[in-house]
Amino acid sequence: MHHIDDLITIFDQLFSTQYNTRLVKGDDEPIYIPANASCGYHQVVFAHGFYASALHEIAHWLVAGTKRRTLEDYGYWYCPDGRDKAKQLEFENVEVKPQAIEWALSVAAGFDFNVSVDNLNGEQTCRFRFQRRVHEQVIALLEGGFNTRTEQLLHVLSDFYKTPWPLSQAQFSWHCPKELLDAV
Structure with a gap:
């Protein structure tokens, strides 16, 4: 149901002409590469052909x-897996909005969303606390509106995958065990 070639086509049809940007399946780590002497267009490169990676990298581009x-890479720093608690909190602060947009893209595409703390070998923080922050951000975006590029893509994804439009708060539920939610 979720073929990466469909997502590439949708993205490229929407953004390649006006923004000179294409979605590119990468072999390794995701990266954003602006147009340069060796490639005349901007590239949103996602990892290993994974649909979820593509949505995540698109979200960064939309932000x-x-x-x-x-x-x-939009001029951002990236501290790799293995972050201490302070660096992980910095990472999460930068990731709240892109992951909220990724969640909206996922809902519009009828694709399961999972927050990513991206720190398997580092000091762990509360995944549920981070998910709550991402949820609060997506609700704020639903209420306040997405930017034009995001709104365009959300609408096209919803149309292509036949998901409810417009998006509503009811589509963004998440589950946290009660004992953990009380601690968050």
């Missing part, structure tokens, strides 16, 4: 403003 889209 990035015009200036950031001229910088490799």
